[in-house]
Amino acid sequence: MPVKEFFKTLVPVELFQGLGVTGAYLFRKKETVQYPEKRLEPQDRFRGMFGYSLERCIDCHLCAKACPISIIHIKDHTEVEEVEGPDGKIKKKKTKVIDRYDIDVKRCMFCGLCEEACPTDEKSIWLTTKSYEGAVYERNEALYFDKERLGSWEGFVGFPGVKAPAEGQLPSDPLGKKKAAEGGA
Ligand code: SF4
Numbered sequence: 715m716p717v718k719e720f721f722k723t724l725v726p727v728e729l730f731q732g733l734g735v736t737g738a739y740l741f742r743k744k745e746t747v748q749y750p751e752k753r754l755e756p757q758d759r760f761r762g763m764f765g766y767s768l769e770r771c772i773d774c775h776l777c778a779k780a781c782p783i784s785i786i787h788i789k790d791h792t793e794v795e796e797v798e799g800p801d802g803k804i805k806k807k808k809t810k811v812i813d814r815y816d817i818d819v820k821r822c823m824f825c826g827l828c829e830e831a832c833p834t835d836e837k838s839i840w841l842t843t844k845s846y847e848g849a850v851y852e853r854n855e856a857l858y859f860d861k862e863r864l865g866s867w868e869g870f871v872g873f874p875g876v877k878a879p880a881e882g883q884l885p886s887d888p889l890g891k892k893k894a895a896e897g898g899a
């Protein structure tokens with residue numbers, strides 16, 4: 715055995731190299747957080763739990779058509795009423811009523827195509843809610859959201875500071891920071 719190799723077997727160089735790497739981490743900024751006492755705020759583009767606004771929704775079905783796995787289920791009917799026009803003539807006014815707007819969230823792959831397809835301004839369906847704590851013990855019913863639950867988020871815990879959609883959450887400002895800044899300006 716060459717002399718150099720012999721001394722290498724006596725001094726555990728690799729061990730000290732490994733300890734050096736470990737020791738260097740002692741002085742670096744810690745990346746871990748003490749969840750759930752502390753939560754990191756997701757980025758604005760993060761796709762999490764769905765928000766849905768029945769008030770803004772125009773019942774165009776574009777979100778359901780855009781969904782590649784067909785997990786958005788919409789049913790509606792048209793109501794016709796007779797109204798008097800400005801010329802005094804009776805006219806028929808048609809109104810579409812959404813009976814059912816369901817999302818089978820357990821099957822969702824969070825691609826965001828439904829949100830992209832939605833033509834309303836603000837979006838009527840959105841995933842930029844910064845909210846992700848949707849763990850449940852039974853997923854078939856608990857992760858199937860109808861239009862009421864998509865608005866109320868009943869049984870779902872939103873990110874701290876994020877209101878349920880029915881309480882006024884906006885897709886472009888889920889934490890209400892921009893609104894607060896405008897109000898304070
Ligand atoms: S985010 Fe989910 S519901 Fe929306 S299009 Fe993608 S798979 Fe469908």
Ligand code: SF4
Nearest residue numbers: 771772774775777832
């Ligand atoms: S695309 Fe938007 S407006 Fe159209 S049905 Fe879906 S949520 Fe409603």
